[in-house]
Amino acid sequence: MTNSTPIAQPLADLLTAVTVQAQHGPAAATVQGLTLDSRLAGPGMVFFALRGAQTDGHQFIDKAVAQGTAVVVCENLPPSLDPATAYVQVPDSAEAMAYMAAAFYGHPSQKLQLVGVTGTNGKTTCATLLHKLFRELGYRVGLLSTVQNQIDEEVIPATHTTPDAIRLNELLARMLRAGCTYVFMEVSSHAVVQHRTTGLRFVGGIFTNLTHDHLDYHGTFDAYLKAKKGFFDQLGKDAFALTNADDKRGLVMLQNTVARRETYSLRSLATFRAKLLENAVHGLHLEIDGREVQFRLIGVFNAYNLLAVYGAAVLLGEDPTEVLTILSGLTSAPGRFEPIVAERTRVTGIVDYAHTPDALENVLSTIAQIRQPSQQVITVVGCGGNRDAAKRPVMANLAAKGSDRVVLTSDNPRFEDPNAILTQMQAGVQPQELGKVLTIPDRREAIKTAVALAQPGDIVLVAGKGHETYQEVQGVRGPFDDKQVLQEMFDLLNK
Structure with a gap:
């Protein structure tokens, strides 16, 4: 338990705002902690069986009970009930968890x-x-x-x-x-x-x-x-x-x-x-x-x-x-239109979290408003995997329209094939814009290429990941920081 965990409390005190459909087992159960992870369930704990997009917590009720959890909050009761465990049946486990968590921590x-x-x-x-x-x-x-x-x-x-x-x-x-x-x-x-x-x-x-x-x-x-x-x-x-x-x-x-x-x-x-x-x-x-x-x-x-x-x-x-x-003196959040300048060439890098069509359009529109006529805009952009696929061609189309050169690359592919994501992005590029677009799946190489394409004074926008310090591939988060990589490439320019 962390030092923010309050003292043990009667279960009844945590249920005052909860719609309870049925309750079984020890009515005088005492609660020492709350969890939605069956692996953390144990004596004195309430286990909440939540229905998620990937898994259903009801599948893990027996495991939580086997580990000695004091209370189970669920929408559907299991076929057999352990007499030593209190079961609270509710219409919505997530809603019940929210009310009980607020009460447990003293509102x-x-x-x-x-x-x-x-x-x-x-x-x-x-x-x-x-x-x-x-x-x-x-x-x-x-x-x-x-x-x-x-x-x-x-x-x-x-x-x-x-x-x-x-x-x-x-x-x-x-x-x-x-x-x-x-x-x-x-x-x-x-x-x-x-x-x-x-x-x-x-x-x-x-x-x-x-x-x-x-x-x-x-x-x-x-x-x-x-x-x-x-x-x-x-x-x-x-x-x-x-x-x-x-x-x-x-x-x-x-x-x-x-x-x-x-x-x-x-x-x-x-x-x-x-x-x-x-x-x-x-x-x-x-x-x-x-x-x-x-x-x-x-x-x-x-x-x-x-x-x-x-x-x-x-x-x-x-x-x-x-x-x-x-x-008037404050700066923005990390990775939100964050500028970096290569001292020798005066190439300006901008790192931004823009990962939606509207956000990317806003960033490119802002650059268009502040750029000089002689400055090229070179945009590096990708789209995340296992997320809204409909925006992928739109993002590439916007990048091509608002930039002099574009490098399409991986964002966080997650469990998708990076090349399949890039193919979907490429489909949004208009035929007359294809000549200005490169596709480089490796994000580091993509940023390196964009910097290499930049002439003195140009602007390089690296969009999509902003403050993130990782890249997620097949469920594994490896270290990757757009700002750090961009700075490394600029340091090479400055030599």
Whole structure:
């Protein structure tokens, strides 16, 4: 057990918010820990049998019981029940787990100022900027993001955009004990559908945008939209719901929420307004609510991110002028439009996590706005395996349209054949663009080739993996860092 595990608690105390269909076995069971992994089940533990995309936890109930687990929470009872084990039958094991985890860890979200950020793109940047901003404002702050989790200064590696409900409540409890008052977290569509955020109290929610992504999981765009909207439907009447009024689905997010409805926009009337004065290689110049501010971040998409962060901070009661002053000096999250410059040749490398068509289009559009006429844009891009295949030809098409040269390569092929993914990408390249496209499956070689193609002053975009420090092939994660590889190639240029 970690030091964040609370004292043993009666099972009955953890079931107060849970819909129980049937209960068998010892009613006075005492709980010392929670797990959804049967290998960790044992005396004093609750084992949750969850139905996942790959496996069904109900298959492992007997194993958990054999290891002495105190309680089994499941949707379907096994044929035979062990008299020493308590069985709790529920309509949805994931939902029950979320409520029980919140209760087990003392409902930490109710004692924190918890703000969630959802949308296809911009979640990590917004959550990271809010974390940095509120630390600069003098608070102890928690961060739950794709890149990393943070308890003030302590960094904890992240494995999912939003952790499972047990891990999430454990982290929130640790943040509370560490003196954090604010926590900013990314809320993925998977997390909403899988009840990872059920039972949490949010003081605010932010919507960034909605574009084509995760259709491999949700099936349809409408289901994806409903998953995002589900987060705002769960907000309480004392919370704020801040949405991007310029996104065509932005106002849809607010349709059923009882939270206070707020908007931000670069183009229309909104609670928080910004006007883009300049978008250059040295940063953004914006007018926000009548104040002109120079920011270090680049790109129109970052203008939206900055405006969302500003709006959330003001809604949380912070002084607008102080917020803008601090924001003007902040940098983005790792792997989000992160520049590297080769000193001798002045070739600019940009590492970005763009792994959706919209994100890639935004990055290429930003580069187009800040590039000089003499600069070539050379893009290295791939698509992940075992993920939405429909976006593969679209990504290649966008890369070819927005670049002078393109190198198609592997991303994280996972359990798919990298060459099959690349063939699907190649199908999206228009005949007139084929001459500018190379296909090199080895990602290191692809980056090396792109740098070799660059003339002094050119721009090399390496898209898709951003902050990731690994490449996943056939279930194995080997070390691979786009930024590090790009820097190595630049170091060779500088010799």
